[in-house]
Amino acid sequence: MPNLKFCKMKIIKAPYKSWGGIHPRYHKDLAADRALREMPLPELLQISMSQHLGAPAKPVVKKGDSVMQGTLIGEAAGFISANVHSPVSGVVKDVVPAITLTGAMIDSVVIEPDGEDKRVNDLAPLADWQAVAKKDLIARVAAAGVAGMGGAGFPTHVKLSPPPDKTIDTLIINGAECEPYLTADYRLMLESPERVWLGVSILRHILGAKTVRIAIEDNKPEAIRAMEQAMRNADGDVAIVELATEYPQGAEKQQIFAITGREVPSGGLPMDVGAVVENVGTAAAVFDAVFEGMPLIRRITTVTGLPLNAPGNIIAPLGTSYRALIEACGGCADTVKLISGGPMMGIAQAIDTVTTTKTTSGLLALGAPDVSLYESMPCISCGRCVDACPMNLVPSELSQYLEAEDYEGAEELHVMDCIECGCCAFSCPAHRPLVQHMRQGKARVMLKRKKK
Ligand code: SF4
Ligand code: SF4
Known part of the structure; x- marks a missing residue:
């Protein structure tokens, strides 16, 4: 354990307004008071090799192989990629392309659990982590396949390896969970605050960050109290920052600005302004990888929505089907829309056989009263989307460029800075499909850049 000097934990308000x-x-009331619970083991797990941002992992097992909990089943295929491990002991039934939450067909390893949870001990616990070289701690995080658990799933070891010319002085831990309905991070902070804090301590040590800020929205006072208690002996410049409850406070660039006043430049990264942002779930996964020698093989998913009989915060092994998650929550009636994630940034699903990944923070079932069908109308130039955009873009104008397939024009208007938060579409009285335009536009610009 670190040599801790007593100091009173600071709780401060965010000094800037993004x-x-x-x-x-x-x-959030649907699931906020539901304690974390493990679901019964599904009969089959279908574990996608695309669990994270970057290149999918390469399968390293074949049909008929026996695996244990923690066996490497997918090897990182490139710098921006992450290892994938078996969440259970059992037998590999197949290695096949399967549909993922984005609709892409990606190699997946299908495992039939044997229910015995025999564990492989490839990663020894590193309880005395402060005595371990930083590069070895980063290697441990990479070996354990830790990836960001709050957003796109950026492999964590990459974020922990900034180039030598970038000094990281500020580590921000994102516990905002601003997305409606979702309560997975909230329950984690409430039920395992020490695990989160020790994970933060390891991240801080690796990055050498002098300043640590735990960012939590002010609508989660119980989580703030739980973290305050866990961090009571923290030393140095450490504080909990109460963010005003507003969407999207959990977005990386907005959080950096709200806490430090630093603006990440267009096309830049948080490390360009000396900051790294990690999610509370990622911090807990780093703790598991280092202290317990446990790779990232399961996660908390909020399964929620009015049609569900018993919404909850479920600890599920990677590769669990959405159908099994819904069954674990008592089933649901009359769902007309199933969303992987929350209502703002989640992705609507056509089928419920898609399976969970390291980034599945929520599964949302919406019934008929929750879903309205609108006809899109021409823009009335009201400017509401401009006021709502947290990236300071002009969504109405961008949308017109994108409808006209003028991708160069859209690029000049910084379409690539769009974080696909949906604030513009939410605000638009003409029900313009603004986020869809942005997504399409970004994909086209990316394609053009790749061709070049
Ligand atoms: S989705 Fe809309 S509001 Fe959000 S960043 Fe993109 S353009 Fe701005
Ligand atoms: S909110 Fe909709 S109608 Fe208003 S300016 Fe933006 S796109 Fe046009």
């Missing part, structure tokens, strides 16, 4: 943002109805 621009834009909206106040949707949060619906």
